[in-house]
Amino acid sequence: MNDMLPSDVIGRRVAVNGERATVRFYGTVPPVAGLWLGVEWDNPERGKHDGRHEGTVYFKCSHPTGGSFIRPSKVSFGVDFLTALRNRYEDGPEECGKKEIVTIGKKPVETIGFDSVIKKQSQLSELRNISLRNCAVSCAGDKGSIATACPNIRVLNLSQNLLSAWEEVTDIADQLRHLEVLDLSENKLGFAPGPSAPRTFAALKVLVLNGTGVTWAEVLRCAAGWPVLEELYLKSNNITISERPADVLQMVKLLDLSSNQLIDENQLFLIAYLPRLEQLILRDIGISSLHFPNAGIGCKTSMFPFLQNLIVDDNQISQWSFMNELDKLQSLRSLSCLRNPLTVGSGAKTNLQFIIAKIGQLQTLNRCEILPEERRGAELDYRKAFGNEWKEAGGHQDPHKNRPNEEFLAAHPRYQFLCQSAIWCT
Numbered sequence: 001m002n003d004m005l006p007s008d009v010i011g012r013r014v015a016v017n018g019e020r021a022t023v024r025f026y027g028t029v030p031p032v033a034g035l036w037l038g039v040e041w042d043n044p045e046r047g048k049h050d051g052r053h054e055g056t057v058y059f060k061c062s063h064p065t066g067g068s069f070i071r072p073s074k075v076s077f078g079v080d081f082l083t084a085l086r087n088r089y090e091d092g093p094e095e096c097g098k099k100e101i102v103t104i105g106k107k108p109v110e111t112i113g114f115d116s117v118i119k120k121q122s123q124l125s126e127l128r129n130i131s132l133r134n135c136a137v138s139c140a141g142d143k144g145s146i147a148t149a150c151p152n153i154r155v156l157n158l159s160q161n162l163l164s165a166w167e168e169v170t171d172i173a174d175q176l177r178h179l180e181v182l183d184l185s186e187n188k189l190g191f192a193p194g195p196s197a198p199r200t201f202a203a204l205k206v207l208v209l210n211g212t213g214v215t216w217a218e219v220l221r222c223a224a225g226w227p228v229l230e231e232l233y234l235k236s237n238n239i240t241i242s243e244r245p246a247d248v249l250q251m252v253k254l255l256d257l258s259s260n261q262l263i264d265e266n267q268l269f270l271i272a273y274l275p276r277l278e279q280l281i282l283r284d285i286g287i288s289s290l291h292f293p294n295a296g297i298g299c300k301t302s303m304f305p306f307l308q309n310l311i312v313d314d315n316q317i318s319q320w321s322f323m324n325e326l327d328k329l330q331s332l333r334s335l336s337c338l339r340n341p342l343t344v345g346s347g348a349k350t351n352l353q354f355i356i357a358k359i360g361q362l363q364t365l366n367r368c369e370i371l372p373e374e375r376r377g378a379e380l381d382y383r384k385a386f387g388n389e390w391k392e393a394g395g396h397q398d399p400h401k402n403r404p405n406e407e408f409l410a411a412h413p414r415y416q417f418l419c420q421s422a423i424w425c426t
Contacts, residue, residue, distance in 0.1 A: 005072055011190055013162035014039060014075040015136055019046050020162065021068075021075075022188055024059035029069055036069045042186070078138030078162035081172055082145055085124065088135055104157055104183045104208060129155035133183075138162040140171035147175035154178050159185035159208070166191045166222065170199040183208040185233075191218040200225045210235040210256075216242050223248035235259050241267035250275055258283035265290050272303035278331075279309040288316035290325045297413050301328040309334040317342050320358070324413050327359045334364040350381075357382035358414055379418050386412060395419070 005026070006012055012023045014037070025038030041047045044063035051059035051067045061067040079087070127150050137158055140146060153176050163169060166189050173179055180203050189212045201207075204226055209219075216239050223229070223245070231254040239260040249255075253276050257263055263285045271277070295301035308331050318341035326332060335355070337343050342351055343366075356362060356370055356378040363370055393408035397419075404416070 006077060009037070011164055012077060013138060013164040013188060014077055015162060016070060016075050019043060020160070020186075021046075021070075022164070024051065024061070024067070026072075027058075029053055029058065035072060037072055037075060038067060038069055039075075040066050041068065042188070076136060076162075078136040080139050080141030080145075081132075081137055082141050082149055084132050084135040084137045085130070085150065088132055089124070089127070089130070104155065104181050104206065124150040125152060127153055129153075131157040132161065133157045134160040136162050138164070139168050140175070143171075144175065146172060147177075151176070152178055155181040157183045158187065159183045161187050163187040164190055166218075170225075173201050173204075174199060178203055180204060181206040184212055185210040186212070188213050191215075191221070200227070201229075202227070204229055206231040206233075208233040209237070211237065213237060214239075216240060220245060220248055227251070230254065232256070238262060241270045244270045245274060252277060254279040254281070256281040257285060259285065261286045263287070269303065273305075276306060277304065278306055279311075280304070280307055281311045282315070283311060284314040286316055287312065288318065288322075290322050292325055292328050295328045297409050298417070299328065300330050302330075304329055304331075306331050308332065311336045312340070313338040315340050320354070320411065323355050323358045324411075327361075327414060332359065332361060335359065335362055336366050338366055353378040354382055354385075357418065358412075360414060360417075379421075383415070383418055386415060390415060390419075 009023050009026050014021055014023055016039075019041060021039035021041045023037050024040050025036070027035065029036045029038075038051060038059045040051075040059070040061045044061075044066040047061070047063070047066045047068045049067050050061045050064045051057060053069070058069075059067065130150075130153060138161070156176070156179060158169075158172075163184065164187075169182075169184060169187075169189070173182065179201065182201075182204060185208050189209075191214070205228060207226065207229055210233050214234065214237050219232075219234065220243065224247075226248075228251055229249065230251055232249070232252055233256040235256055236259040239257065240262045241257075252274060255271065255274070255277060258281050261284075263282075265287065268282075292301040292303055294303065307329055310326070310329075310332060313336055315337075317337060320342070322342075326335065337355070343355075352365060356365060356375055390404060390408060390412070393404040394402075395404040395408070395415075396402040402416075409416070
């Protein structure tokens with residue numbers, strides 16, 4: 001078995017009894033005889049230590065119980081793409097050939113297998129949508145073999161495999177000229193350091209890189225090879241947005257940055273001028289505040305000019321100033337803010353009405369359409385709730401005497417407009 005170990009074993013992805021890990025060490029571990037692999041598990045609960053044994057550090061883990069020593073004979077380094085494909089669609093049990101619904105990005109995709117009649121190798125060329133999820137794919141295999149066997153794949157799910165380097169991904173994708181949707185979630189991918197000529201995914205429109213360990217710099221470095229990309233999913237990568245996209249990601253309409261806890265509002269401003277961004281998903285990033293510095297009270301910001309749909313579920317939003325700022329977005333029509341301090345608890349129903357009143361262009365809140373009568377009722381309740389405060393701050397029904405102070409205007413930017421609208425409608 002030792003003779004069969006890859007020469008570049010450090011950094012390679014392996015599977016052991018259904019659990020995936022990354023090789024961090026290869027060698028002897030005295031006083032026990034023989035050769036060992038030191039691995040860092042994707043699931044840290046599977047491990048026993050942090051890479052130390054009897055006081056000696058053999059490798060390092062990001063979690064104190066993320067590491068183990070495994071005999072080489074116990075691990076699988078995976079298979080090439082075509083071997084996995086044939087195992088999945090030709091040689092596997094009958095149920096593997098049936099249709100399967102998988103979700104790639106935000107879309108359910110039907111991956112087509114072979115029925116009991118179509119089981120010949122020649123039919124691989126007819127495949128369009130396939131799922132090789134958790135099939136131990138580790139490399140492309142022989143050069144040109146994929147292009148020869150199955151050149152017409154459009155949708156490809158390669159999540160939860162053993163791919164360890166972006167170069168392995170491009171070796172596969174280079175042979176799939178029609179590839180439009182690619183899911184690489186939970187492959188721990190390494191990227192070559194420094195600038196390099198990007199490999200082009202000419203037709204790729206949807207790319208899922210959730211839980212791959214990719215950095216923002218690596219995204220931007222590779223993005224020149226995604227000229228028509230429309231949806232990019234980067235969930236759970238500990239990403240920090242370090243620089244503005246320059247001449248890349250210009251076609252992206254949807255960007256998912258969920259569960260990246262290091263992102264703050266200043267980093268979001270670095271992506272504020274992506275020219276086609278329509279949907280931004282920011283679930284569980286820990287955000288609590290937002291302020292557009294280039295727009296005053298009652299004004300619209302030039303940032304995120306085409307953003308229509310914003311998702312900020314599972315965050316720490318507790319202040320009304322956050323909602324006031326969202327009214328500055330020119331194109332915002334849909335907002336989801338579930339499971340935030342502002343939208344849970346005994347006052348949640350009233351607060352949702354106030355959100356509707358504060359964001360004038362909103363048409364959908366928490367995936368529910370805002371009907372015209374609901375908006376009228378929400379705005380009326382909002383005016384009633386803060387009417388006395390408005391008067392105490394200097395508000396008056398006579399336009400010549402109506403001078404609410406700056407503190408009130410900052411807390412309720414739309415209140416004056418709603419009062420004027422009520423007068424116009426009477």
